[in-house]
């Protein structure tokens with residue numbers, strides 16, 4: 402189960418010399434934000450680092466207010482409660498719905514935001530975990546897989562009984578917003594950790610790449626237990642894994658990433674998927690891409706995920722797959738940026 406650290410607002414402001422000029426390499430602000438059911442940490446550098454960090458917090462809270470499934474006033478809640486009637490949506494939700502439709506189509510339905518009623522039946526939405534009956538799952542799957550968004554002049558409408566959950570894509574979109582803010586505030590370097598969504602912006606103050614650990618799914622109870630480390634500059638690295646949120650019943654483990662083909666937690670032989678892509682000037686909404694694809698490729702499994710990547714015509718991305726049979730599979734483009742943690746005991750492979 403996800404454990405949220407106690408809410409701490411941590412502000413570290415390092416100025417070089419009293420009243421002297423601010424050194425953009427070392428001037429640093431670090432804030433923790435609890436939002437979107439996630440403990441987030443944002444670190445900014447540069448002369449305007451405090452303002453930039455707080456602008457990121459504002460942007461995240463603004464998105465949460467629009468996209469939350471639990472806040473009845475959010476746009477998403479109003480859409481879910483509209484019973485098939487059209488609801489006007491703002492720009493952010495519009496962009497997310499378009500993207501969700503695109504990833505739904507391109508992943509053959511592995512990515513599906515209409516999973517919401519099924520996620521609720523399993524209790525993941527409300528932390529009331531249970532295993533639904535096969536009959537209940539089959540009925541809900543009709544809603545999930547019959548998903549089609551109606552666009553009308555009055556707004557967008559779901560089908561009756563349908564509901565959406567943007568949990569698999571919203572943090573990636575927030576990471577894209579953070580890149581925009583970093584650019585606007587001329588942040589030379591920074592780091593944003595939104596749960597499994599990491600933005601490694603620029604490089605470290607000493608000019609070396611940021612080091613982003615890939616959690617060892619077999620040792621989630623340990624802090625800093627990595628299967629390997631990625632050395633990244635100007636990149637997103639987004640991980641989805643069954644270990645992030647789960648419950649146990651009758652000796653079986655059930656996790657929160659659901660396979661829309663079966664209605665059960667995805668059981669594809671993978672224990673985590675990390676998607677890595679550039680976040681530079683021409684990267685568009687690649688944070689959102691990484692988030693959507695980390696979830697979808699986890700559902701697809703190793704073979705389909707690697708085929709999907711080879712045939713992908715969108716923005717380029719690389720993968721680190723951790724398999725249940727003890728392998729770490731890294732795509733060629735990341736080979737010189739990934740170092741296996743030898744003590745983790747995984748077998749290392751590179752693939753095209």
Ligand code: ADP
Nearest residue numbers: 511512513514566568569597641657658659696
């Ligand atoms: P997390 O948000 O926990 O870091 P993900 O990005 O993989 O991990 O998103 C998982 C969340 O997305 C689930 O908690 C659920 O709300 C939703 N979800 C579960 N299965 C799917 C799916 N097949 N397609 C889209 N969203 C999903």
Ligand code: MG
Nearest residue numbers: 569692693696
């Ligand atoms: Mg995701």
